[in-house]
Amino acid sequence: MLADFGHFTLLIAFLVSLYAVVAAGFGSWQKRPLFIASARNATIVTLPLLLLAGGSMIALLLSGDFSVEYVWRVSSLETPTILKVTALWGGQAGSLLFWNMLLAIFLAAAMLRKWGEEQVFMPYVIMVGSFTQLFFLGLSTFIENPFARLDFVPPDGNGLSPLLRHPGMIIHPPMLYLGFIGFIVPYIFAMAALISGKLDDEWIRTTRRWTLVAWLFLSLGLILGGRWAYDVLGWGGYWGWDPVENASLMPWLSGTAFLHSVMIQEKRNMFKMWNMFLIILTYCLVILGTFIVRTGVISSVHSFARSDIGPYFFGFIAFMFIFSAFWVSKRRDELSSPNHLTSFLSREAAFLYNNFVILAILAIVFLFTYYPIISELITGEKGFVGPTVYEQALAPLFAVLLLLMGVAPLTMWYRTSIERLQMSLRWPVVATAVFTLILFLLGIHSVGALIGLFVVTFAAVLTLLEFWKGTRARMGRGENAWQAFSNLLARNRRRYGGYWIHMGVIVMGFGVIGVEIFQQETQMRLQQGESLSLGNYTMVFNGVERYAGPDDLVVTEATVDVLKNGRLVKTIHPQIELYTRTQQPMTIPDLRATISEDFYVLLVNWEPTTADAATFRVFLNPLVNWVWAGGFIFVIGTLIAAWPDPRKERQRVPQPRRAAIGAAD
Amino acid sequence: MSGVSWTNKDEGLVLEQPKQNRLKFVVAGVVLVAAIVYLVVNAMSGNTQLYKTVGEFYSEQARLTGRDLRVAGWVMGDSIQYTQIDATNSRLEFDIVDDVNNPTQRLRVVALNEPKPDLLQHQAQALVEGHAEDSGTFVANKGGLFLKCPTRYEEMQPAASS
Numbered sequence: 001m002l003a004d005f006g007h008f009t010l011l012i013a014f015l016v017s018l019y020a021v022v023a024a025g026f027g028s029w030q031k032r033p034l035f036i037a038s039a040r041n042a043t044i045v046t047l048p049l050l051l052l053a054g055g056s057m058i059a060l061l062l063s064g065d066f067s068v069e070y071v072w073r074v075s076s077l078e079t080p081t082i083l084k085v086t087a088l089w090g091g092q093a094g095s096l097l098f099w100n101m102l103l104a105i106f107l108a109a110a111m112l113r114k115w116g117e118e119q120v121f122m123p124y125v126i127m128v129g130s131f132t133q134l135f136f137l138g139l140s141t142f143i144e145n146p147f148a149r150l151d152f153v154p155p156d157g158n159g160l161s162p163l164l165r166h167p168g169m170i171i172h173p174p175m176l177y178l179g180f181i182g183f184i185v186p187y188i189f190a191m192a193a194l195i196s197g198k199l200d201d202e203w204i205r206t207t208r209r210w211t212l213v214a215w216l217f218l219s220l221g222l223i224l225g226g227r228w229a230y231d232v233l234g235w236g237g238y239w240g241w242d243p244v245e246n247a248s249l250m251p252w253l254s255g256t257a258f259l260h261s262v263m264i265q266e267k268r269n270m271f272k273m274w275n276m277f278l279i280i281l282t283y284c285l286v287i288l289g290t291f292i293v294r295t296g297v298i299s300s301v302h303s304f305a306r307s308d309i310g311p312y313f314f315g316f317i318a319f320m321f322i323f324s325a326f327w328v329s330k331r332r333d334e335l336s337s338p339n340h341l342t343s344f345l346s347r348e349a350a351f352l353y354n355n356f357v358i359l360a361i362l363a364i365v366f367l368f369t370y371y372p373i374i375s376e377l378i379t380g381e382k383g384f385v386g387p388t389v390y391e392q393a394l395a396p397l398f399a400v401l402l403l404l405m406g407v408a409p410l411t412m413w414y415r416t417s418i419e420r421l422q423m424s425l426r427w428p429v430v431a432t433a434v435f436t437l438i439l440f441l442l443g444i445h446s447v448g449a450l451i452g453l454f455v456v457t458f459a460a461v462l463t464l465l466e467f468w469k470g471t472r473a474r475m476g477r478g479e480n481a482w483q484a485f486s487n488l489l490a491r492n493r494r495r496y497g498g499y500w501i502h503m504g505v506i507v508m509g510f511g512v513i514g515v516e517i518f519q520q521e522t523q524m525r526l527q528q529g530e531s532l533s534l535g536n537y538t539m540v541f542n543g544v545e546r547y548a549g550p551d552d553l554v555v556t557e558a559t560v561d562v563l564k565n566g567r568l569v570k571t572i573h574p575q576i577e578l579y580t581r582t583q584q585p586m587t588i589p590d591l592r593a594t595i596s597e598d599f600y601v602l603l604v605n606w607e608p609t610t611a612d613a614a615t616f617r618v619f620l621n622p623l624v625n626w627v628w629a630g631g632f633i634f635v636i637g638t639l640i641a642a643w644p645d646p647r648k649e650r651q652r653v654p655q656p657r658r659a660a661i662g663a664a665d
Numbered sequence: 666m667s668g669v670s671w672t673n674k675d676e677g678l679v680l681e682q683p684k685q686n687r688l689k690f691v692v693a694g695v696v697l698v699a700a701i702v703y704l705v706v707n708a709m710s711g712n713t714q715l716y717k718t719v720g721e722f723y724s725e726q727a728r729l730t731g732r733d734l735r736v737a738g739w740v741m742g743d744s745i746q747y748t749q750i751d752a753t754n755s756r757l758e759f760d761i762v763d764d765v766n767n768p769t770q771r772l773r774v775v776a777l778n779e780p781k782p783d784l785l786q787h788q789a790q791a792l793v794e795g796h797a798e799d800s801g802t803f804v805a806n807k808g809g810l811f812l813k814c815p816t817r818y819e820e821m822q823p824a825a826s827s
Contacts, residue, residue, distance in 0.1 A: 341690070344689070344693075356694075356697065360697075360701045363701075364701070364704075364705055371713070372716055375713075381715055382715065382716035382717070383713045383714065383715055383716060384713065384714045384715070384716045384735045385709065385712075385713055385714075386712070386713075386714060386735075386794065388712065389708045389709055389712045389713065390708075392707070392712075393704045393705050393709070397701075397704070523753070523755070523780065524752055524753050525749050525751075525752045525753075525755075526752070583786070584783070587780070587783055602780065604780030604781065605747060605749060605755070605780065605781065607749075613749075615749055615755065615780075617780050
């Protein structure tokens with residue numbers, strides 16, 4: 001009954017979206033504002049309809065109606081209540097429904113915002129937005145119906161894999177979805193600008209915050225996914241260049257390029273065509289990402305069931321790409337910029353280099369991710385590219401990107417003199433070189449590590465100097481240090497929020513170098529009382545305890561003393577949990593975490609017959625917490641950059657474009 | 666900069682770009698693209714793997730033996746063996762097949778000093794990086810065992826009897 005109702009609301013939402021597309025199209029064609037207003041209402045109404053559908057699904061999950069196939073798949077009688085709710089996005093059909101709900105929220109929010117000057121965009125925003133919604137609703141309603149029933153009622157459901165019962169895993173998919181869908185909004189406005197021919201930077205100003213928020217969610221999704229892998233998967237790593245991971249990294253990369261290059265359009269009225277290209281690319285990568293994740297077209301360690309929605313996705317991406325390309329080519333004259341780069345050494349040139357490097361990284365990730373398909377087309381044999389190849393090809397590009405990150409803020413718009421740049425770089429270079437020399441004398445002799453550490457340190461010094469210069473200038477006007485610093489951030493949110501984000505990336509960079517180059521690991525069986533050493537750590541195995549946990553869980557817990565330089569620093573308890581009903585084991589690492597390294601211990605084997613011996617796998621992960629700390633700094637920076645500035649909001653009245661000359665800042 | 670001229674366009678004074686400047690950008694772009702192609706080719710040469718199913722492997726066993734492969738298959742639960750040889754050595758073995766219900770060709774996978782992955786169970790889908798030896802066993806690389814993450818673990822339609 002409830003299932004039928006849910007499916008019915010989906011069907012209605014589908015028809016309403018269809019109406020919105022048609023009415024908006026007709027209204028703008030025939031210049032009938034009433035139809036556009038009606039299309040707007042239809043777009044808004046999609047949201048409550050989808051909330052009803054989602055609510056029905058949650059009710060079905062909570063009541064454990066296993067006659068609904070989806071509920072049977074992802075839930076069970078024993079599933080804790082909160083996980084029953086989050087099972088909404090635990091499977092294919094449900095996550096598509098969830099995706100539809102989120103898209104409806106974004107579109108309704110876009111409709112309900114205060115439309116000022118951008119009113120001309122509205123019919124096109126509705127058309128493109130509702131068309132995207134229509135596609136996903138079509139999938140949900142007709143192909144991957146989450147409300148489909150089994151023809152009998154199973155007594156219990158499958159339940160959720162215990163590996164997914166991690167808080168990071170519960171919020172990681174919604175974060176990624178919010179990021180993915182968030183990027184659809186700037187795309188819709190970009191298309192509206194193209195179709196309406198209003199090609200100034202209005203669409204960019206309107207969607208700036210949307211873009212930042214989408215980018216924030218996508219970043220959070222990536223970081224949480226890495227944290228989950230580190231905590232749960234037990235290989236001491238956080239990123240494996242798996243196709244599904246890459247699928248969310250790629251739109252993040254093009255989105256990052258877009259966030260940078262729109263600044264040139266705003267300041268210099270350049271790169272209009274390029275920005276259009278970037279947002280269209282991001283949109284296509286978002287849709288392609290959902291396509292890869294859902295169709296299993298590329299073998300990945302993430303398994304979504306193979307399903308037959310592949311061709312539909314492919315058709316949709318192709319259509320949207322051709323549609324976008326058509327409008328770009330139709331408006332190419334308006335998109336060409338009257339301004340040109342005036343110097344290789346200027347802020348806009350620096351942004352250009354940044355875009356070039358990011359897109360090169362994106363192209364390489366794309367090539368490697370799709371290498372199985374590409375190689376099969378060319379050689380007839382499916383190839384595969386492993387993580388080491390990615391790292392080898394991308395490391396130099398990431399180094400260049402970090403260098404640019406440090407140097408670009410020192411450049412000026414239009415032109416920077418080389419003497420000036422040399423002057424500002426001289427002391428940072430000397431300081432970084434001295435620091436790197438000290439690292440060398442301290443025993444770091446890996447060339448890769450020294451180059452990497454030089455680059456991140458250099459970027460760190462330059463970025464910190466930016467904060468220092470800004471703060472000192474304010475202190476010179478009588479503010480105390482804290483006031484000066486906080487005002488600096490509050491008054492120039494985008495700029496200093498951006499530098500703050502750069503600091504986050506730099507801190508992550510230190511962490512990545514630490515783990516990638518200096519990770520140590522070993523595996524050994526120990527008798528009770530025996531110890532093993534790794535780096536300057538020693539661990540002593542003090543026995544195993546076995547006890548029953550909640551539900552069907554049996555926990556095998558080892559007690560391990562961790563000694564650093566011979567001194568006891570912590571007692572830890574790595575575990576093997578066994579869900580007896582499904583016989584699913586789960587290895588739970590325990591670790592001693594400090595700012596300089598993690599001593600990370602997995603209990604990998606314990607045989608009850610040889611009661612006193614257990615096998616451990618141990619990792620020493622230098623600087624790994626810098627990865628998480630950097631992620632945290634990064635998120636704070638994005639919030640600073642995206643936070644509304646009440647003073648600027650008030651000033652936001654249309655201004656005549658400043659003369660192109662003399663407006664440098 | 667020499668060769669710069671000022672012209673009056675719709676949007677006010679605009680710095681005209683000298684032609685040679687554009688040429689410089691083109692040359693710089695070509696050099697950069699070449700550098701990136703070099704990075705890719707250099708990283709890939711000799712480091713890519715062939716992706717095979719168990720059946721595909723056996724159809725060309727002679728040619729593929731010794732080469733770096735990534736083999737995909739399903740795990741036969743009753744074949745999983747974990748042996749702790751001594752304090753520092755362990756051996757994990759299991760068979761993978763293309764179809765668990767009709768396991769005609771089994772590929773024996775051996776992983777030395779690797780922990781037994783949590784997801785290594787009957788009917789789990791495995792991706793194994795490594796190479797086949799002349800004896801026919803497939804030796805996994807270090808860290809080369811991947812079991813499909815159960816993200817949205819979705820199984821077959823339940824049998825009506827269950």
